[in-house]
Amino acid sequence: MHVTSHWLKPEIRQSVGYPILLLGGVALLVSAAIGIADLGTHADIAQRQLEDLQVTLQQVVPAEYYDNEPVLDTVTVQEGDRSVQVYRARRKGQVQAVSFRTTAPGYGSSEMVMIVGVDRDGKLLGVRVISHSETPGLGDKIETSKSNWILGFTGRSLNDPPPAGWGVKKDGGVFDQFTGATITPRAVVKSIKGGLEFFANHRAVLLDESSGGNN
Amino acid sequence: MNDYRGIFADGLWNNNVVFTQMLALCPLMAVTTTATNGLGMGLATTGVLLTSNIVIAILRDFVAQEVRIPVFVLLIASLVTLADMAINAWLHELYKVLGLFIPLIVVNCSVLGRAESFASKQPVLASAADGLAMGLGYTLALTVIGGCREIVGSATLFAHASLLLGDGFAFLETTLIKDYHGFLLMLLPPGGFLVLGFLLAGKRVIERVTETSGVKEEFHCSVQ
Numbered sequence: 001m002h003v004t005s006h007w008l009k010p011e012i013r014q015s016v017g018y019p020i021l022l023l024g025g026v027a028l029l030v031s032a033a034i035g036i037a038d039l040g041t042h043a044d045i046a047q048r049q050l051e052d053l054q055v056t057l058q059q060v061v062p063a064e065y066y067d068n069e070p071v072l073d074t075v076t077v078q079e080g081d082r083s084v085q086v087y088r089a090r091r092k093g094q095v096q097a098v099s100f101r102t103t104a105p106g107y108g109s110s111e112m113v114m115i116v117g118v119d120r121d122g123k124l125l126g127v128r129v130i131s132h133s134e135t136p137g138l139g140d141k142i143e144t145s146k147s148n149w150i151l152g153f154t155g156r157s158l159n160d161p162p163p164a165g166w167g168v169k170k171d172g173g174v175f176d177q178f179t180g181a182t183i184t185p186r187a188v189v190k191s192i193k194g195g196l197e198f199f200a201n202h203r204a205v206l207l208d209e210s211s212g213g214n215n
Numbered sequence: 216m217n218d219y220r221g222i223f224a225d226g227l228w229n230n231n232v233v234f235t236q237m238l239a240l241c242p243l244m245a246v247t248t249t250a251t252n253g254l255g256m257g258l259a260t261t262g263v264l265l266t267s268n269i270v271i272a273i274l275r276d277f278v279a280q281e282v283r284i285p286v287f288v289l290l291i292a293s294l295v296t297l298a299d300m301a302i303n304a305w306l307h308e309l310y311k312v313l314g315l316f317i318p319l320i321v322v323n324c325s326v327l328g329r330a331e332s333f334a335s336k337q338p339v340l341a342s343a344a345d346g347l348a349m350g351l352g353y354t355l356a357l358t359v360i361g362g363c364r365e366i367v368g369s370a371t372l373f374a375h376a377s378l379l380l381g382d383g384f385a386f387l388e389t390t391l392i393k394d395y396h397g398f399l400l401m402l403l404p405p406g407g408f409l410v411l412g413f414l415l416a417g418k419r420v421i422e423r424v425t426e427t428s429g430v431k432e433e434f435h436c437s438v439q
Contacts, residue, residue, distance in 0.1 A: 013279065018279055019279040019281045019282040020282075022277065022278065022279055022282060022286065023282045023285055023286060023289075026286050026289055026290065027289055030289055030290065030292075030293035031293075033293060033297065034293055034296055034297065034300075037296075037297050037300050037301070038300065040304075041300045041301065041303065041304035041305075044304035044305065045300070045303050045304045048303065048304065048307040048310075051307075052307075052311075135403075136248065136399070136402045136403065137397055137399040137402055137403075138399070
């Protein structure tokens with residue numbers, strides 16, 4: 001397949017406007033291609049991301065807590081300058097547990113993103129780190145594939161351990177740090193505690209109870 | 216004229232992107248912590264190299280000299296974007312493994328390098344062969360470096376290969392030493408430089424030995 005430019009007259013090729021038109025034309029073409037591809041893949045990608053989210057939520061809220069679709073039952077709460085999207089797990093219409101994202105500053109420049117599942121009494125059902133860029137071999141023990149450390153938070157609540165114990169052992173708390181890495185677990189512990197406080201502050205809204213909820 | 220054997224010999228060995236041209240080292244250091252990651256990044260890059268070489272060879276007669284570099288950059292960047300979207304939508308399992316690496320292909324200078332030095336001057340088929348050969352050479356380099364770092368760093372080989380290639384390739388996953396505590400240095404960027412340095416030295420030694428024993432000449436004769 002030989003495309004030659006015989007039909008493209010040399011005068012046109014050598015004119016001042018040719019490179020400009022060429023560059024503009026190529027830009028227009030590739031933009032159109034990307035636009036069309038976006039239209040074609042947008043729905044699929046959104047669906048895949050929803051499925052990913054579902055899988056993550058299942059890790060922090062056990063299946064027996066809900067009969068609805070927590071991914072679709074969301075409420076957005078304003079906390080300080082950021083808004084938190086909360087996924088409600090309901091059984092027979094009543095919210096049994098919620099899950100939401102919480103972030104912590106990492107060791108490097110980027111944030112760690114965690115998802116936290118909390119039941120209606122403020123007890124942690126599970127915590128998972130969704131994304132982080134901690135040092136491999138040191139800070140990455142927050143992943144379940146590397147260590148069981150993050151599972152140690154299951155069953156904890158704001159008063160278990162008491163507020164003073166919500167820290168790593170080096171700071172007088174009850175949670176282990178890792179050999180060679182203190183900053184990462186410290187940030188994770190603080191962020192999880194922050195998540196529980198967020199739940200306590202907005203409990204009525206999160207549980208969809210207008211009366212303020214007292215059980 | 217179009218010596219395909221020569222093209223492949225260049226891509227895989229004589230003019231290998233990593234070991235001879237010393238290009239694309241940034242994505243190399245970032246992803247080669249395991250052989251599987253290296254293989255995945257290599258295959259994704261091969262796909263982009265192949266398509267970008269084909270597209271640019273088709274358009275080569277229309278592209279004016281003065282604006283060729285911006286045109287190539289535009290084409291390559293949009294090809295990578297398209298690949299990123301397509302893999303995300305339709306090969307989502309693969310995307311979860313490769314997702315971080317795909318945008319990195321844009322900054323892989325070997326793609327622009329091949330566009331400029333080969334595809335903009337050669338017919339479509341030869342350019343396709345060149346893209347494929349260079350891509351496979353890059354894949355080979357990434358997989359070997361990833362394998363070395365993985366063996367020394369975490370005593371496994373092709374960990375998580377089934378996530379990338381499908382369950383049929385689970386047999387590739389090997390654990391060499393159980394309860395190995397890991398050699399962190401190899402997993403961090405310095406390990407990548409160390410392995411690359413040793414492999415470069417090894418390649419020079421092989422080339423010198425084959426040259427002095429005359430094997431290279433024979434090899435050359437058989438090619439032509």
